[in-house]
Amino acid sequence: MSVREFGERPLIQRIRRSIGRRSSRVSVGIGDDAAVLTTSPGQCLLATTDLLIEEVHFRRRSASPYEIGWKAMAVNLSDIAAMGGVPRYALIALALPPELSVEEVDDLYRGMTALAARHDVELVGGDTCTSPHGLVLSLTLLGEASAPVLRSGARPGDLLAVTGSLGLSAAGLALLETSPRELLPDDRELALAAHRRPTPRTREGQWLQGRGVAHAMIDLSDGLATDAGHIATESGVSVTVRVDRLPISPAVRRIAEATGRDPVTLAVTGGEDYELLLTLAPDSSPELSRHFLNETGTPLTMIGEVTAGDPTVKFVDAHGQVVTFGEGFDHFSSSRSRSGLPTSYSGPRAPNPEPRSLS
Amino acid sequence: MSVREFGERPLIQRIRRSIGRRSSRVSVGIGDDAAVLTTSPGQCLLATTDLLIEEVHFRRRSASPYEIGWKAMAVNLSDIAAMGGVPRYALIALALPPELSVEEVDDLYRGMTALAARHDVELVGGDTCTSPHGLVLSLTLLGEASAPVLRSGARPGDLLAVTGSLGLSAAGLALLETSPRELLPDDRELALAAHRRPTPRTREGQWLQGRGVAHAMIDLSDGLATDAGHIATESGVSVTVRVDRLPISPAVRRIAEATGRDPVTLAVTGGEDYELLLTLAPDSSPELSRHFLNETGTPLTMIGEVTAGDPTVKFVDAHGQVVTFGEGFDHFSSSRSRSGLPTSYSGPRAPNPEPRSLS
Numbered sequence: 001m002s003v004r005e006f007g008e009r010p011l012i013q014r015i016r017r018s019i020g021r022r023s024s025r026v027s028v029g030i031g032d033d034a035a036v037l038t039t040s041p042g043q044c045l046l047a048t049t050d051l052l053i054e055e056v057h058f059r060r061r062s063a064s065p066y067e068i069g070w071k072a073m074a075v076n077l078s079d080i081a082a083m084g085g086v087p088r089y090a091l092i093a094l095a096l097p098p099e100l101s102v103e104e105v106d107d108l109y110r111g112m113t114a115l116a117a118r119h120d121v122e123l124v125g126g127d128t129c130t131s132p133h134g135l136v137l138s139l140t141l142l143g144e145a146s147a148p149v150l151r152s153g154a155r156p157g158d159l160l161a162v163t164g165s166l167g168l169s170a171a172g173l174a175l176l177e178t179s180p181r182e183l184l185p186d187d188r189e190l191a192l193a194a195h196r197r198p199t200p201r202t203r204e205g206q207w208l209q210g211r212g213v214a215h216a217m218i219d220l221s222d223g224l225a226t227d228a229g230h231i232a233t234e235s236g237v238s239v240t241v242r243v244d245r246l247p248i249s250p251a252v253r254r255i256a257e258a259t260g261r262d263p264v265t266l267a268v269t270g271g272e273d274y275e276l277l278l279t280l281a282p283d284s285s286p287e288l289s290r291h292f293l294n295e296t297g298t299p300l301t302m303i304g305e306v307t308a309g310d311p312t313v314k315f316v317d318a319h320g321q322v323v324t325f326g327e328g329f330d331h332f333s334s335s336r337s338r339s340g341l342p343t344s345y346s347g348p349r350a351p352n353p354e355p356r357s358l359s
Numbered sequence: 360m361s362v363r364e365f366g367e368r369p370l371i372q373r374i375r376r377s378i379g380r381r382s383s384r385v386s387v388g389i390g391d392d393a394a395v396l397t398t399s400p401g402q403c404l405l406a407t408t409d410l411l412i413e414e415v416h417f418r419r420r421s422a423s424p425y426e427i428g429w430k431a432m433a434v435n436l437s438d439i440a441a442m443g444g445v446p447r448y449a450l451i452a453l454a455l456p457p458e459l460s461v462e463e464v465d466d467l468y469r470g471m472t473a474l475a476a477r478h479d480v481e482l483v484g485g486d487t488c489t490s491p492h493g494l495v496l497s498l499t500l501l502g503e504a505s506a507p508v509l510r511s512g513a514r515p516g517d518l519l520a521v522t523g524s525l526g527l528s529a530a531g532l533a534l535l536e537t538s539p540r541e542l543l544p545d546d547r548e549l550a551l552a553a554h555r556r557p558t559p560r561t562r563e564g565q566w567l568q569g570r571g572v573a574h575a576m577i578d579l580s581d582g583l584a585t586d587a588g589h590i591a592t593e594s595g596v597s598v599t600v601r602v603d604r605l606p607i608s609p610a611v612r613r614i615a616e617a618t619g620r621d622p623v624t625l626a627v628t629g630g631e632d633y634e635l636l637l638t639l640a641p642d643s644s645p646e647l648s649r650h651f652l653n654e655t656g657t658p659l660t661m662i663g664e665v666t667a668g669d670p671t672v673k674f675v676d677a678h679g680q681v682v683t684f685g686e687g688f689d690h691f692s693s694s695r696s697r698s699g700l701p702t703s704y705s706g707p708r709a710p711n712p713e714p715r716s717l718s
Contacts, residue, residue, distance in 0.1 A: 032510050032593070033441040033578060034407035034502065039398045047484055048393035049499055051452035055491050082392040093410035093497055125406055132414050133492030138452055140408055140499040143393065151391050219392060234391070 003105060003130075004098035011105065011128065025088070025122075035124035037089055039144060046143040048079040054134030062176060065104045067196040068137070069111025075221065076141035077119055077200035078274040082219035084209020085145035087202060089124045090116055093138040095131035108137075119202050149209050149278070154216035154235035158279035160304035161289075163204050165247040166224060167263060168194035170270020171255040180258040187251040198274040204296045205276055213288065217278040223271035225325055228313045231279065238309035243268070244318040247301045268315065268325045279306050362464060362489075363457035370464065370487065384447070384481075394483035396448055398503060405502040407438040413493030421535060424463045426555040427496070428470025434580065435500035436478055436559035437633040441578035443568020444504035446561060448483045449475055452497040454490035471498075478561050508568050508637070513575035513594035517638035519663035520648075522563050524606040525583060526622060527553035529629020530614040539617040546610040557633040563655045564635055572647065576637040582630035584684055587672045590638065597668035602627070603677040606660045627674065627684045638665050 003011060028036035039045055052072050054060060060068070073090065080087040092112065096105060116123060121141070172195025175188060201219070208214040216235055218227050224241065232239045248267050256263035280288070292300040315323040362370060387395035398404055411431050413419060419427070432449065439446040451471065455464060475482060480500070531554025534547060560578070567573040575594055577586050583600065591598045607626050615622035639647070651659040674682040 028507070028509060033438040034405040034444065034500075034507075036442070036504075036507050036509075037404040037406060039404055041400050045396040045398050045404065045501075046393040047396060047448065047450055047499070047501065049450040049452045049484060049486055049497065051454055051486050051488055051495065051497050053454050053488060053490055053495065056454070056489055079392040083395070085393065089406065091406055091408040091499060093408045095410055095412050095415070095495070125408060127408055127410050129410055129412060130415055131412055136410065136412065136454070136495055138408065138410050138497035140406070140450060141393075142404075142406065142501075145395075148387070148393075148395050150387060150395075217392075 001102050002098060003096045003100050003102060006102045011102065014102070014106070035089065035091065037124060037142070043144040043146055044148055046080055046083055046085045046145055046148060047140065048076055049138065049140040050075050050079070052137040052139075054136065060135065063196055064111075065107035066111035066114075068135070069108040070115050070197045071111075072137045072139050073112045073115040073121075074198045074200050074274060076139045077115070077121070077202055078198070078219040078221065080141055080143040081200050081202040081205035082217050082276060083143075083145055083148035083150070084205045084214065084217065085143035085148055086206060087119050087121045087141055087143040089142040090121050091125040091140040092123060093127040095129050095136035097131050097133075097135060100135065112139075115200075119200070145209060147209065147212075149205075149214045149217040151216055151218050151231050151234040153214075154231050154237050154239075154279040154306050156237055156306055156308040157282045158215050158306040159282060159284065159302050160228070160239060160241065160277070160279055160306060161300055161302050162220070162224075162247065162275055162277050163201050163298050163300055164273070164275040165249045165252070165299070166220070166273050166275065167248050167252040167256075167267035167270050169198060169272040169274075170266040171252045171259075171261075172196070173270070173272075174259040174261050174266070175255060178259045183255065183258050187254050190251050191255055195272065198272065200274055201276045201298065204292070204298050207292065207296055208276070208278060213280055213284055214278040215281060217276055220273045220275045220277055221271060223269045224277065225268050225313060225315075226271070227277055229311075231277065232311040232313055235306075236311055238307045238311065239304060239313045240307060241268075241304040241313065241315045242318070243315050243323050245301065245303045247299060247303075264323075265325055360461050361457060362455050362459050362461060365461045370461065373461070373465075394448065394450065396483060396501070402503040402505055403507055405439055405442055405444045405504055405507060406499065407435055408497065408499040409434050409438075411496040411498075413495065419494065422555055423470075424466035425470035425473075427494070428467040429474050429556045430470075431496045431498050432471045432474040432480075433557045433559050433633060435498045436474070436480070436561055437557070437578040437580065439500055439502040440559050440561040440564035441576050441635060442502075442504055442507035442509070443564045443573065443576065444502035444507055445565060446478050446480045446500055446502040448501040449480050450484040450499040451482060452486040454488050454495035456490050456493060459494065467496075478559070504568060506568065506571075508564075508573045508576040510575055510577050510590050510593040512573075513590050513596050513598075513638040513665050515596055515665055515667040516641045517574055517665035518641060518643060518661050519587070519598060519600065519636070519638055519665060520659055520661050521579070521583070521606065521634055521636050522560050522657050522659055523632070523634040524608045524611070524658070525579070525632055525634065526607050526611040526615075526626035526629050528557060528631040528633075529554075529625040530611045530618075530620075531555070532629070532631075533618040533620050533625065534614060537618045542617050543613065546613050549610050550614055554631065557631065559633055560635045560657065563651070563657050566651065566655055567635070567637060572639055572643055573637040574640065576635055579632045579634045579636055580630060582628045583636065584627050584672060584674075585630070586636055588670075590636065591670040591672055594665075595670055597666045597670065598663060598672045599666060600627075600663040600672065600674045601677070602674050602682050604660065604662045606658060606662075623682075624684055
């Protein structure tokens with residue numbers, strides 16, 4: 001049954017019922033003018049919001065409603081993770097095309113709530129309305145941290161580190177764009193899952209914040225090149241990345257080969273890995289990565305260093321030679337430069353064959 | 360210059376600069392992964408979000424960017440006002456059509472920040488992206504209250520009261536739809552201002568909350584009939600409204616006459632007045648309305664009562680005769696029933712001549 005036939009109030013009731021249990025921290029959830037929430041004394045409140053637009057951030061024909069919901073929640077969780085915060089509350093506003101089925105709306109919420117539940121996040125409010133042109137999701141996430149890790153804390157001499165591995169989401173996107181024949185099914189599944197259902201590094205961010213080892217931190221949404229640039233700009237430092245040290249999985253290398261891409265370019269400019277990029281004091285324990293891996297299950301790789309100088313990001317190879325890549329993603333251009341080639345704006349009604357998110 | 364030509368990062372920098380001063384309560388505003396905020400001990404955190412879609416909630420040809428920004432902020436402030444809360448922080452996510460000019464984006468922000476500044480609200484975060492189909496605004500507002508007034512607190516015997524006057528916003532919409540020739544310019548200006556730049560009753564809500572006199576409260580966004588229904592449903596009570604007591608201004612009566620509408624229907628089903636509807640203990644001081652008017656400058660009118668019974672809203676005249684009106688607004692139907700006549704869904708690409716908001 002379509003949203004139009006079902007009606008607004010029955011749909012809101014259905015959503016409200018599907019949210020389920022409410023913790024004692026939530027005095028009032030969905031159903032009043034605003035949510036009424038508790039914060040802990042001595043904690044900072046963190047707040048982040050993201051807007052996801054059909055045909056810009058996702059396509060309904062290449063991502064299921066469940067995946068769209070999951071990813072909308074993941075990108076917000078990743079922002080809280082990048083501060084080392086504990087995510088607490090989500091507000092969800094949806095503009096729904098009237099032809100969307102009620103089952104699809106259910107799936108959208110199931111995707112959001114499945115990931116939210118894993119991170120102990122409660123849905124406490126929102127808004128629904130009709131949309132004349134495609135699905136629109138707006139998520140706001142509130143969290144807490146005693147001492148959040150900012151982008152601006154990097155100091156000359158710091159080590160640059162990254163969690164997990166790079167390029168898998170971009171490899172997933174490359175697969176959607178090219179569909180190569182020769183490929184291991186496992187590689188394909190892994191890359192598509194990374195692209196469609198990314199894992200926000202909430203626990204990893206909290207681990208790093210709790211031990212006070214991270215000077216600056218950001219999540220990799222726009223790509224290593226762009227996001228390292230944010231740390232450089234906000235901290236007023238220069239960042240050097242050793243491309244030979246980037247954690248690139250064999251699956252990314254195989255997919256790059258099969259799709260005619262350069263694996264390092266996927267890792268550097270691909271974006272949407274939702275790993276954490278951080279800087280560490282130079283005297284950090286050499287055991288840090290091992291402890292991190294043991295306790296979170298996620299690798300932590302040293303990939304460069306911070307120096308005094310203009311706020312720039314430099315990529316160098318093992319011999320110290322500078323390597324160049326294309327520019328990062330610009331949200332007002334519906335396509336992005338790949339392999340260093342600049343792309344021109346392709347117009348609001350002719351987006352990429354695959355938009356870069358949620359495809 | 361268009362948003363497309365200007366580019367994303369220069370635009371974000373421009374917005375960030377235009378936000379201006381930051382209070383000591385904001386540790387980190389725009390520019391990091393999330394805003395870092397302070398809440399006061401012993402206060403509840405309030406959170407509300409609203410999504411505004413072009414051609415559903417507003418039309419760019421009949422509302423200026425300044426007015427669109429103003430109203431987006433107003434509807435959220437009104438939700439915090441309806442709990443008697445103090446609004447604190449706003450997060451703004453925008454999807455911008457690439458052909459929009461940078462000056463129009465400036466005006467949009469000026470509208471939001473002008474109203475935010477009046478209420479001591481700080482813009483602390485947001486998100487911008489491109490939109491292939493029209494402007495999308497998503498606002499999230501955070502506030503505080505020691506003991507928020509809920510929709511669910513009404514008790515049998517309570518008096519029903521409303522702030523300000525009713526129907527002026529709907530009269531403004533009627534003017535946009537019919538453009539009558541015979542009309543006082545002052546009436547026209549007043550009604551259009553009420554429709555385009557509503558005044559959220561923040562101070563009034565805080566006054567009522569602070570004195571502990573309001574048992575239940577809601578803001579009038581969907582119309583008296585619908586919103587009184589929310590109090591009835593959430594509180595499990597019956598609400599009776601005396602239509603002869605509704606505060607309807609002479610301007611509304613004149614505009615109703617000139618546009619062929621019924622002034623009481625405008626007041627009851629018109630919506631978007633953003634007044635506060637509340638219930639008061641039956642032994643409330645007869646001086647309450649006078650004190651309220653003296654201290655806030657806004658009238659408070661007793662318009663009915665709360666009784667035990669099924670959660671329904673009944674409208675009666677001075678003789679106790681039941682009066683009926685059309686149904687309230689359904690956000691999944693792009694038109695609304697006026698004068699009691701049901702309207703059918705007019706399709707996602709053929710909305711009303713004037714959408715009901717921000718027109």
